[in-house]
Amino acid sequence: SQQGEEDPQALSIQEGENATMNCSYKTSINNLQWYRQNSGRGLVHLILIRSNEREKHSGRLRVTLDTSKKSSSLLITASRAADTASYLCATDLPYQLTFGKGTKLSVIP
Amino acid sequence: DGGITQSPKYLFRKEGQNVTLSCEQNLNHDAMYWYRQDPGQGLRLIYYSQIVNDFQKGDIAEGYSVSREKKESFPLTVTSAQKNPTAFYLCASSSGVVIAEAFFGQGTRLTVV
Numbered sequence: 001s002q003q004g005e006e007d008p009q010a011l012s013i014q015e016g017e018n019a020t021m022n023c024s025y026k027t028s029i030n031n032l033q034w035y036r037q038n039s040g041r042g043l044v045h046l047i048l049i050r051s052n053e054r055e056k057h058s059g060r061l062r063v064t065l066d067t068s069k070k071s072s073s074l075l076i077t078a079s080r081a082a083d084t085a086s087y088l089c090a091t092d093l094p095y096q097l098t099f100g101k102g103t104k105l106s107v108i109p
Numbered sequence: 110d111g112g113i114t115q116s117p118k119y120l121f122r123k124e125g126q127n128v129t130l131s132c133e134q135n136l137n138h139d140a141m142y143w144y145r146q147d148p149g150q151g152l153r154l155i156y157y158s159q160i161v162n163d164f165q166k167g168d169i170a171e172g173y174s175v176s177r178e179k180k181e182s183f184p185l186t187v188t189s190a191q192k193n194p195t196a197f198y199l200c201a202s203s204s205g206v207v208i209a210e211a212f213f214g215q216g217t218r219l220t221v222v
Contacts, residue, residue: 031209033208041215042216043152043199044213088151088152092208095140095157096154097208099151100151102151
């Protein structure tokens with residue numbers, strides 16, 4: 001089954017800096033989603049971008065999608081210590097989502 | 110409050126035993142899913158169900174079984190046939206065939222002792 005792969009695997013930044021993480025996938029999609037996972041917890045949906053969209057914003061989050069390159073990026077602006085978590089991209093097949101391993105973001109106060 | 114509830118949060122199993130993980134949702138979602146997560150790994154799909162009394166195998170269904178007798182409930186049984194069951198298990202639900210958003214429970218951490 002297709003799977004998104006996030007890059008980098010880990011990212012450490014200072015509070016207030018921006019964080020960018022990338023996701024690549026293998027086959028065509030209807031939409032791509034980003035989720036956050038705090039350590040030992042369930043996933044929380046952040047944002048969805050459809051295949052006919054190129055960019056989407058939600059608060060401090062900005063997501064881009066390039067279907068020609070089969071890639072997406074998630075930008076978190078003005079990071080906070082509370083943003084420390086893993087961020088996973090998910091691509092859809094009918095009836096299911098497939099996830100990458102995630103980017104582990106550490107925001108240092 | 111609407112949401113999805115998994116229980117228990119922690120579960121210990123002796124080798125050779127079957128254990129059942131509970132997943133309940135009150136979001137009126139038709140679709141429910143079980144994922145397994147190992148340290149440093151992504152989520153792998155075990156089983157999914159699009160409608161009551163119907164479910165499909167995911168990528169790693171061997172050693173697991175499910176039932177979907179009610180819309181709200183999708184329990185997962187980890188059988189003794191599962192060779193390496195120690196993992197973090199996540200249940201999710203969504204509406205629609207094209208998944209707009211999946212809602213996740215808080216997970217069950219299963220440890221074989």
